[in-house]
Amino acid sequence: xxxxxxxxxxxxxxxxxxxxxxxxxxxxxxxxxxxxxxxxxxxxxxxxxxxxxxxxxxxxxxxxxxxxxxxxxxxxxxxxxxxxxxxxxxxxxxxxxxxxxxxxxxxxxxxxxxxxxxxxxxxxxxxxxxxxxxxxxxxxxxxxxxxxxxxxxxxxxxxxxxx
Amino acid sequence: xxxxxxxxxxxxxxxxxxxxxxxxxxxxxxxxxxxxxxxxxxxxxxxxxxxxxxxxxxxxxxxxxxxxxxxxxxxxxxxxxxxxxxxxxxxxxxxxxxxxxxxxxxxxxxxxxxxxxxxxxxxxxxxxxxxxxxxxxxxxxxxxxxxxxxxxxxxxxxxxxxx
Amino acid sequence: xxxxxxxxxxxxxxxxxxxxxxxxxxxxxxxxxxxxxxxxxxxxxxxxxxxxxxxxxxxxxxxxxxxxxxxxxxxxxxxxxxxxxxxxxxxxxxxxxxxxxxxxxxxxxxxxxxxxxxxxxxxxxxxxxxxxxxxxxxxxxxxxxxxxxxxxxxxxxxxxxxx
Amino acid sequence: xxxxxxxxxxxxxxxxxxxxxxxxxxxxxxxxxxxxxxxxxxxxxxxxxxxxxxxxxxxxxxxxxxxxxxxxxxxxxxxxxxxxxxxxxxxxxxxxxxxxxxxxxxxxxxxxxxxxxxxxxxxxxxxxxxxxxxxxxxxxxxxxxxxxxxxxxxxxxxxxxxx
Ligand SMILES: [Zn+2]
Ligand SMILES: [Zn+2]
Ligand SMILES: [Zn+2]
Ligand SMILES: [Zn+2]
Numbered sequence: 001x002x003x004x005x006x007x008x009x010x011x012x013x014x015x016x017x018x019x020x021x022x023x024x025x026x027x028x029x030x031x032x033x034x035x036x037x038x039x040x041x042x043x044x045x046x047x048x049x050x051x052x053x054x055x056x057x058x059x060x061x062x063x064x065x066x067x068x069x070x071x072x073x074x075x076x077x078x079x080x081x082x083x084x085x086x087x088x089x090x091x092x093x094x095x096x097x098x099x100x101x102x103x104x105x106x107x108x109x110x111x112x113x114x115x116x117x118x119x120x121x122x123x124x125x126x127x128x129x130x131x132x133x134x135x136x137x138x139x140x141x142x143x144x145x146x147x148x149x150x151x152x153x154x155x156x157x158x159x160x161x162x163x
Numbered sequence: 164x165x166x167x168x169x170x171x172x173x174x175x176x177x178x179x180x181x182x183x184x185x186x187x188x189x190x191x192x193x194x195x196x197x198x199x200x201x202x203x204x205x206x207x208x209x210x211x212x213x214x215x216x217x218x219x220x221x222x223x224x225x226x227x228x229x230x231x232x233x234x235x236x237x238x239x240x241x242x243x244x245x246x247x248x249x250x251x252x253x254x255x256x257x258x259x260x261x262x263x264x265x266x267x268x269x270x271x272x273x274x275x276x277x278x279x280x281x282x283x284x285x286x287x288x289x290x291x292x293x294x295x296x297x298x299x300x301x302x303x304x305x306x307x308x309x310x311x312x313x314x315x316x317x318x319x320x321x322x323x324x325x326x
Numbered sequence: 327x328x329x330x331x332x333x334x335x336x337x338x339x340x341x342x343x344x345x346x347x348x349x350x351x352x353x354x355x356x357x358x359x360x361x362x363x364x365x366x367x368x369x370x371x372x373x374x375x376x377x378x379x380x381x382x383x384x385x386x387x388x389x390x391x392x393x394x395x396x397x398x399x400x401x402x403x404x405x406x407x408x409x410x411x412x413x414x415x416x417x418x419x420x421x422x423x424x425x426x427x428x429x430x431x432x433x434x435x436x437x438x439x440x441x442x443x444x445x446x447x448x449x450x451x452x453x454x455x456x457x458x459x460x461x462x463x464x465x466x467x468x469x470x471x472x473x474x475x476x477x478x479x480x481x482x483x484x485x486x487x488x489x
Numbered sequence: 490x491x492x493x494x495x496x497x498x499x500x501x502x503x504x505x506x507x508x509x510x511x512x513x514x515x516x517x518x519x520x521x522x523x524x525x526x527x528x529x530x531x532x533x534x535x536x537x538x539x540x541x542x543x544x545x546x547x548x549x550x551x552x553x554x555x556x557x558x559x560x561x562x563x564x565x566x567x568x569x570x571x572x573x574x575x576x577x578x579x580x581x582x583x584x585x586x587x588x589x590x591x592x593x594x595x596x597x598x599x600x601x602x603x604x605x606x607x608x609x610x611x612x613x614x615x616x617x618x619x620x621x622x623x624x625x626x627x628x629x630x631x632x633x634x635x636x637x638x639x640x641x642x643x644x645x646x647x648x649x650x651x652x
Contacts, residue, residue, distance in 0.1 A: 028247045030283075032320045034359070034394060036644065063246050063283075066318045067437030068360060068394040070279045072235065077243040080235055083226050084191045084244070104643060111393030111639045112608065116233045116601030120193075120226075138637070145636060148629060150600045154593060155229045155525065157195045197522070197557060199481065230600030231523060231557040267480060274476045274556030275445065279438030303474060310471060311464070313437045317430060318362065354573045356609075358646045389572045389609075392644045396605045398561065403569040406561055409552045410517045410570070442559045446519075446552075481555045483521045 004139050008127035010043075010097060014055075018043060018099035019131055021057050025074065026101050028061040033071075036102065038062045040074035043097045044087040055096070058082040075100060075114040079121060088121045089160050095122050099129040107131060107138045115146040123161045124149075167302050171290035173206075173260060177218075181206060181262035182294055184220050188237065189264050191224040196234075199265065201225045203237035206260045207250040218259070221245040238263060238277040242284060251284045252323050258285050262292040270294060270301045278309040286324045287312075330465050334453035336369075336423060340381075344369060344425035345457055347383050351400065352427050354387040359397075362428065364388045366400035369423045370413040381422070384408040401426060401440040405447060414447045415486050421448050425455040433457060433464045441472040449487045450475075493628050497616035499532075499586055503544075507532060507588035508620055510546050514563065515590050517550040522560075525591065527551045529563035532586045533576040544585070547571040564589060564603040568610060577610045578649050584611045588618040596620060596627045604635040612650045613638075 005015050018041050026039030039061050046054025060078025064071045072080075075098060087093055098118065102108045107130035110118070118128075124143030131137045143149075152159045168178050181204050189202030202224050209217025223241025227234045235243075238261060250256055261281065265271045270293035273281070281291075287306030294300045306312075315322045331341050344367050352365030365387050372380025386404025390397045398406075401424060413419055424444065428434045433456035436444070444454075450469030457463045469475075478485045494504050507530050515528030528550050535543025549567025553560045561569075564587060576582055587607065591597045596619035599607070607617075613632030620626045632638075641648045 025247065028249060030246050030251070030323075032315070033318060034644065059247055060243075061247050063243050064394065065280060065283050066315045066320065067279050067313055067399070067439060068390065068397040069399060070276055070283075070437060070439055071394040072239060072243055072280075073393070073395060076235060077247055080223075080226050080240040081244040081247070083193050084188065084222055084224050084240055086191060088193070108643050109637045109639050111396060112601035112603070112605030112635055113233055113393060113396055114601070116230050117228055117235075119601065120228050120233075140637060146601055147634060147636070148598045148627070150230055150598050152195070152229045154597050155196065155523065157229065160193075197481070227557065230562070230602060231553065231560040232562060233600060233602055234557040236556070236558060271480050272474045272476050274559060275438035275440070275442030275472055276556060276559055277438070282438065301474070308473060309438055310473070311435045311466060313435050317434050318360065351573065354575060356572050356577070356649075358641070359644060385573055386569075387573050389569050391606060391609050392641045392646065393605050393639055396602055396609075398565060398569055398606075402561060403573055406549075406552050406566040407570040407573070409519050410514065410548055410550050410566055412517060414519070439559055442556050443554060443561075446554050446559075476556055478521070478555045481522060483555065486519075 008097065008139065014043065017057065018097060018129055019135065021059060022099040022101035022131060025059040025061050028059065031062050031064045033064045033068065038074040039101045040078040041099045042078040042082055042095060044082055045092065045094050045096050048092040056087060058087065073111060073114050075110050076117045079117060083121065094161065095126060097127050097129060099131065101131040103133045105132060107136060109145065115142070118142055119146055119149050119151055121160055171260065171302065177206065180220065181260055181292055182298065184222060185262035185264035185294060188222040188224050191222065194225050194227045196227045196231065201237040202264045203241040204262045205241040205245055205258060207245055208255065208257050208259050210254040210256045219250060221250065236274060236277050238273050239280045242280060246284065257324065258289060260290050260292060262294065264294040266296045268295060270299060272308065278305070281305055282309055282312050282314055284323055334423065334465065340369060343383065344423060344455055345461065347385060348425040348427035348457060351385040351387050354385065357388050357390045359390045359394065364400040365427045366404040367425045368404040368408055368421060370408055371418065371420050371422050374418040382413060384413065399437060399440050401436050402443045405443060409447065420487065421452060423453050423455060425457065427457040429459045431458060433462060435471065444468055445472055445475050445477055447486055497586065497628065503532065506546065507586055507618055508624065510548060511588040511590035511620060514548040514550050517548065520551050520553045522553045522557065527563040528590045529567040530588045531567040531571055531584060533571055534581065534583045534585050536580040536582045545576060547576065562600060562603050564599050565606045568606060572610065583650065584615060586616045586618060588620065590620040592622045594621060596625060598634065607631055608635055608638050608640055610649055
């Protein structure tokens with residue numbers, strides 16, 4: 001854990017908070033179709049002048065639908081909530097990490113659709129922490145999980161995650 | 164407005180709050196691809212024992228993506244946030260109304276995907292308030308906007324919006 | 327059936343072909359997650375100069391994904407295939423009807439997302455035929471299933487289904 | 490090109506056919522919202538006993554919608570069409586390659602949602618060929634574009650792409 005934190009610019013306390021909150025978020029899942037609970041916790045950077053304690057954790061959980069394609073995932077709920085709160089841009093803001101927790105044996109990774117959604121707002125170096133039911137974890141960066149990504153640049157739009 | 168409120172069980176103050184908050188939410192939109200801002204405000208019922216002031220407004224805005232199909236709409240962000248907060252079920256909770264506001268001339272309605280997402284958690288009698296840039300509005304119920312809907316019953320799952 | 331055909335401009339033979347092909351399409355479903363098979367058959371209008379026999383039936387079935395929101399529905403597969411074949415526009419083309427068939431007891435309707443997808447290319451008067459496992463059916467027009475729809479007009483784009 | 494073909498088990502003729510068909514498919518795009526045309530060509534393996542000429546090319550193009558999230562991409566249209574035709578499984582079938590072509594300067598990659606959709610049916614070693622408007626190209630495997638993927642195994646379903 002120490003090595004992971006050092007590599008990705010997190011404190012050990014932040015690592016534990018991400019894990020605890022993603023696990024807590026899992027209890028909010030609405031998943032009567034899959035019975036596969038997923039929780040997410042997103043760590044937003046403190047804005048300038050907000051002080052170290054200005055960081056924010058935003059939670060998400062999967063919200064399923066009778067029409068499966070209308071379902072949304074934990075990661076996208078957390079990030080959508082955060083964007084509406086204005087945590088994605090301006091004043092030095094942005095995101096430092098996202099954690100995902102499931103009930104599976106072995107960490108499950110964000111689906112491709114969520115990797116793409118995260119890509120819009122987060123730097124490629126941002127760590128994604130994946131926890132299984134026993135708190136076994138894997139950490140990979142967004143850039144590792146979505147190499148050669150399709151992004152705002154491809155559509156002629158300024159990348160919100162770049163300075 | 165009085166007649167609309169009476170028909171749909173809202174107070175005039177709630178109507179105005181829904182309009183004001185949906186309009187405010189519009190400023191949170193991330194829409195560099197369409198430049199079409201949409202704001203939503205969802206009114207959650209107070210839980211039992213919470214008192215009249217227990218109602219809650221949850222905001223949403225559209226969050227677009229370089230890959231258009233990965234975009235999410237204002238209505239779904241608001242409702243996803245609310246479900247993660249546990250406002251959709253238990254203890255007499257649920258939703259009383261949703262308002263949507265755009266910059267268009269003439270009220271724009273929720274897309275079919277959002278109607279389906281709303282369907283999962285709201286009663287067919289719930290009003291959907293649609294405001295244009297001049298506060299001209301139309302109110303229709305979910306059942307009117309999504310007749311003969313596909314829902315949890317079709318998949319053998321208990322409908323969260325039914326007692 | 328006679329009355330339905332008259333009301334919606336279909337011959338009885340076309341009605342039977344739509345039913346048979348939607349039912350056949352159901353066998354192509356990939357749905358290991360829901361086990362809910364859906365088949366669709368879309369009837370494309372003959373282009374000018376192609377003669378009466380120029381009409382085409384295009385099939386679709388639901389194609390699910392381990393990530394539920396990445397799933398696509400039968401109706402959207404059929405219509406996507408048809409658009410790529412150029413059957414949606416030009417030369418008098420367009421669509422005359424779509425049929426959907428499931429294994430349920432009682433006809434199931436297209437989800438809101440599919441209604442929206444169909445809306446882009448079809449006239450509001452186009453009939454949607456819904457068959458259950460016993461061939462019990464309901465027919466409604468697109469306009470009836472998606473009232474006050476959000477469409478190309480709202481985004482300043484020419485509606486492909488309008489002359 | 491020779492080296493690429495050797496590495497990925499394609500003949501030079503197949504490589505050229507994939508490029509030509511993806512480029513041709515681009516002309517079928519319906520994209521009045523983004524004006525970003527994408528074409529895809531999927532090469533399906535010949536079934537057993539069908540002979541070398543039994544391989545099939547299936548085309549796709551992006552099909553947009555006034556509601557951006559209801560849009561579907563070229564890759565998913567091609568693969569959805571192919572699954573409905575039964576080309577994904579049984580009798581030694583499956584997919585050997587997919588090519589994508591755009592009008593951009595520099596090859597554009599499939600979005601995360603499409604990578605996830607492809608993941609359901611294709612082996613991780615399958616090559617994805619990306620061509621820009623000048624036929625400059627990049628080839629990467631599915632496994633390289635979607636590392637540590639979320640798939641059927643995670644949901645307890647047999648992976649259709651594994652023997
Ligand atoms: Zn996801
Ligand atoms: Zn919507
Ligand atoms: Zn559907
Ligand atoms: Zn895509």
